[in-house]
Amino acid sequence: MTSQATPQPYGGPDFAPKGRDFQAAMRAKLRTAGLRPTRQRLTLVALLFANGDCHVTAETLHARSKQARPPISLATVYNALNQFTEAGLLREIAVQGSRTWYDTNTGPHYHFLLENEEDLLDIPPEAVGVLGLPQPPEGMEIISADLIIRVRKIDPRR
Numbered sequence: 054m055t056s057q058a059t060p061q062p063y064g065g066p067d068f069a070p071k072g073r074d075f076q077a078a079m080r081a082k083l084r085t086a087g088l089r090p091t092r093q094r095l096t097l098v099a100l101l102f103a104n105g106d107c108h109v110t111a112e113t114l115h116a117r118s119k120q121a122r123p124p125i126s127l128a129t130v131y132n133a134l135n136q137f138t139e140a141g142l143l144r145e146i147a148v149q150g151s152r153t154w155y156d157t158n159t160g161p162h163y164h165f166l167l168e169n170e171e172d173l174l175d176i177p178p179e180a181v182g183v184l185g186l187p188q189p190p191e192g193m194e195i196i197s198a199d200l201i202i203r204v205r206k207i208d209p210r211r
């Protein structure tokens with residue numbers, strides 16, 4: 054990931070479906086994941102995947118969907134995010150004491166959490182080195198390991 058990590062805010066010309074190929078790709082993405090490509094799911098999946106990888110919360114995705122007609126409720130956005138996650142299209146990132154984030158990049162990587170700005174930035178796995186993982190409890194296996202590094206702007210007056 055480069056510094057283009059800031060997702061484009063929706064609302065401008067980007068909101069328009071990006072041509073027939075893009076729509077077809079989004080439809081196929083949903084079908085491959087075993088989800089019926091309803092109008093609302095198509096709108097949300099297009100918002101998520103139109104501009105490369107991004108991190109969203111239900112609230113930020115809902116805000117981006119404001120131009121959709123008919124409007125999409127926050128509850129529908131929550132449901133869709135859960136369905137997309139279960140279907141493997143998104144990765145859920147549970148940030149303690151914060152909202153749940155969803156990541157379109159489901160591959161292995163870690164995150165910086167920007168304090169006060171409420172944003173996540175990707176950390177490539179090779180930047181972290183090998184995590185020494187503990188043995189899982191008896192009879193259990195490790196599914197995944199998340200690493201969230203909280204950062205804040207340095208106060209120049211200190």
Ligand SMILES: [Zn+2]
Binds near residue numbers: 108156158163173174
């Ligand atoms: Zn990420």
